[in-house]
Amino acid sequence: MKVGVLALQGAFIEHEKKLEKLGVECIELRQKKDLEQDFDGLILPGGESTVQGKLLKELDMFDILQKRIQDGLPTLATCAGLILLAKEIENQNQTYFSTIPMTVKRNAYGRQLGSFHTIEEMKGIGKVPMTFIRAPYIESVQDGVDILSKVNDNIIAVQYKKQLALAFHPELDEDDSIHQYFINMIKKSTM
Template sequence: MTPARPTIGVLALQGDVREHLAALEAGGAHAVTVRRLAELAAVDGLVLPGGESTTIDRLLRTFELREPLRERIAGGLPVYGSCAGMILLADRVLDGAPDQETLGGLDITVRRNAFGRQVESWEEDLPLEGVTAAGEDVRAVFIRAPWVEEAGPDVRVLARVGSGPAAGRIVAVRHGGLLATSFHPEITGDDRVHRYFVEMVRSQDGPPVDRPGGTTSTE
């Protein structure tokens, strides 16, 4: 049984690790960094932070974590991926690097850097199904972010962009114990997304995902 204060790791190879650790602690978890196989084996859930998805992919191989992490995802480990983490969880990636692979598990197609360059980063208040009450939207910060081009039939769409050129694009999804957002809730001081994930970990309701992991396609 998962404890009331679950141990949730943040993959600490690259990206905004410290912010996720703080948000998880505020959300009721015991937050730890994960860089080694023994650390991965000890967690009840895991966060894949923002950063650069191709760099994280290479580092997962260097630290010999890629296949063990795939196996834990397939075994039902709850995982939350933000921005680059969404890309890593996706079964299919558009505009990825030629040799880029993903961990897979989420039946989605994402477009890498869909919102443009870092100077084109932007923010919007969004309702997030299961997380926000009416009139209490989350502040979504998009930094070189992906969006979901296509979601499989069993994937719950939690949020879409509400305005601008990207209006209607999917930016938050969930399938069982896997959660992903295009945006970075960890940098806004709002811990509601992390509280939601902590509750997911406590409930351990994510079904095993038997897909072998994603591959990259390019356009």
């Protein structure tokens, strides 16, 4: 099993360390030719969604990745990655991959000072630590989107087909259960 980690900007190294700890090989996706390699899953890390979206287009990676996600490539998206997958972004006309029918609110908890840590229940996993940094949340979802977790009545984790989108950063906590859940998603999709 091999997972491609979008490595243009943001917290991608932490995801790679998690996967390697769990015995999964990673490849960094930095340019168009990296997309020619075989990989079984994709991670869209936290960071700045506008910067990531701009770089994906400039490097001619956007359309290829969008099609692979639409075609069912298992994808784990955290924080900015969640914004990249949203069909709608509140107070913003521009969207990115638009592969999950949901509306997202950017910087929903305010700036850096609005960052926080909690432990909450996640459907299919149990209690997990959650670190939110300038995090978005999901305002609404459409049919077919499975809500996996809420914090203070805000949707913060969803699954849609083979896409797992989280408003928080599981790569920053010791707990490996979310990355293990994603690995299991990949295994199921390759059966």
